[in-house]
Amino acid sequence: MIVAFSISPAAGDESGSVSEAVAEAVRVVRESGLPNETNAMFTNVEGEWDEVMAVVKRAVDVVAAHSPRVSLVLKADIRPGHTGEITGKVERVERLLAD
Secondary structure, three states: OEEEEEEEEOOOOOOOOOHHHHHHHHHHHHHOOOOEEEOOOOEEEEOOHHHHHHHHHHHHHHHHOOOOOEEEEEEEEOOOOOOOHHHHHHHHHHHHHHO
């Protein structure tokens, strides 16, 4: 499965920034060893259901250390038996655009 998620504390630092908490969440994902990528809006992570959801929970926990309230947006592509889709889906579209 691939999960795209966005996580943020309900309140930022003195300037309103949530970057520090978000960086800690992304660090959890990167240290998981699962295929992942981060863009301006979401972090994508690929793996089996239990391992991906465990990473999301750990990310929520580190953000919760910054704020008693956490916002989580999650979208999942559940396709058993397929791996490498975090890049494969994009590669297929890019090939079609190149034609």
